[in-house]
């Protein structure tokens with residue numbers, strides 16, 4: 001682990017993204033494919049262990065509307081459409097198989113978050129104590 005909390009293999013290029021802007025784009029770009037918007041929300045809400053938790057119905061509410069590519073009509077995002085989008089993200093390996101509509105999980109090799117943020121997930125029953133984090137940092 002580095003002093004910035006990131007641990008990509010040596011030589012791996014990486015970049016930092018604004019989670020605030022990712023959240024905005026996911027909500028506003030209703031012409032984008034729904035699976036892409038779900039992935040943006042996974043990135044936007046990821047905590048220090050790559051989990052993005054959502055209250056029941058929250059993921060659907062935050063996606064709001066989408067444009068039907070066949071008709072051009074703006075329609076409300078349905079729960080089934082959210083589930084399908086999550087499944088597509090899994091197929092593309094953008095989120096891990098343990099993901100669902102209540103928690104989107106990013107793999108460590110894809111995304112890591114430094115700085116502030118929780119290291120827990122109620123949905124998956126994970127809580128990392130700070131003492132453990134310090135122990136890992138000393139390795």
Ligand SMILES: [Zn+2]
Pocket residue numbers: 051052053103104105121122123124
């Ligand atoms: Zn989780």
